[in-house]
Amino acid sequence: MGNIKAIGFITIAQYISEYHGAEISEKIKNTLEGKDQEALFAKNPLPISWIDYGAYIRYLITADKILGNGDLKMAEKLVSYEVNKNFKTIYKMFVALATPTLLFAKTPMMFKQYFDAGKMSAEVIGKNQVDFKLADFPNVPLHHEFHFHVVFTELGKMAGGKVTEARHAKCLARGDEYCISHLTWSSI
Numbered sequence: 001m002g003n004i005k006a007i008g009f010i011t012i013a014q015y016i017s018e019y020h021g022a023e024i025s026e027k028i029k030n031t032l033e034g035k036d037q038e039a040l041f042a043k044n045p046l047p048i049s050w051i052d053y054g055a056y057i058r059y060l061i062t063a064d065k066i067l068g069n070g071d072l073k074m075a076e077k078l079v080s081y082e083v084n085k086n087f088k089t090i091y092k093m094f095v096a097l098a099t100p101t102l103l104f105a106k107t108p109m110m111f112k113q114y115f116d117a118g119k120m121s122a123e124v125i126g127k128n129q130v131d132f133k134l135a136d137f138p139n140v141p142l143h144h145e146f147h148f149h150v151v152f153t154e155l156g157k158m159a160g161g162k163v164t165e166a167r168h169a170k171c172l173a174r175g176d177e178y179c180i181s182h183l184t185w186s187s188i
């Protein structure tokens with residue numbers, strides 16, 4: 001099982017509770033399977049606690065169906081809100097001085113802070129193009145790439161770039177040997 005730090009989940013759950021109300025929050029929670037409810041809510045996690053990455057992604061997909069229309073646009077908005085709220089504070093100094101190329105080169109190091117499994121590498125494959133490869137991550141949840149791609153897009157934006165293409169060419173969840181996210185960006 002691969003875990004992610006709970007900070008993103010906590011930020012989004014708090015946001016939903018505040019802006020959509022307790023009833024909607026409960027509905028999202030109760031729509032999840034028992035094991036996912038348990039993984040996310042039973043231990044009342046701290047921001048630095050580990051939670052199951054699959055349960056977190058399924059939480060976002062469920063929230064998207066209930067708050068949005070199931071096309072993951074709402075889930076992307078929630079992740080974008082969370083990344084801006086949390087990363088901008090933590091990485092403020094670094095991001096202010098970075099270019100997207102530099103920031104994406106450091107992304108595998110940042111990945112290690114947020115995940116307890118998997119090996120991420122970033123390979124520059126051309127001007128303003130990078131391939132992120134993720135290997136050895138157990139139980140990667142299906143459709144998780146929307147989460148990765150929002151994070152990459154927001155990081156790029158913070159460093160003054162605009163991601164113009166994010167494509168998940170390979171995925172562990174689809175039976176490939178590893179995940180590959182291909183990213184292209186331009187300067188703004």
Ligand SMILES: [Zn+2]
Pocket residue numbers: 140144145168170171172173178179180
């Ligand atoms: Zn994948």
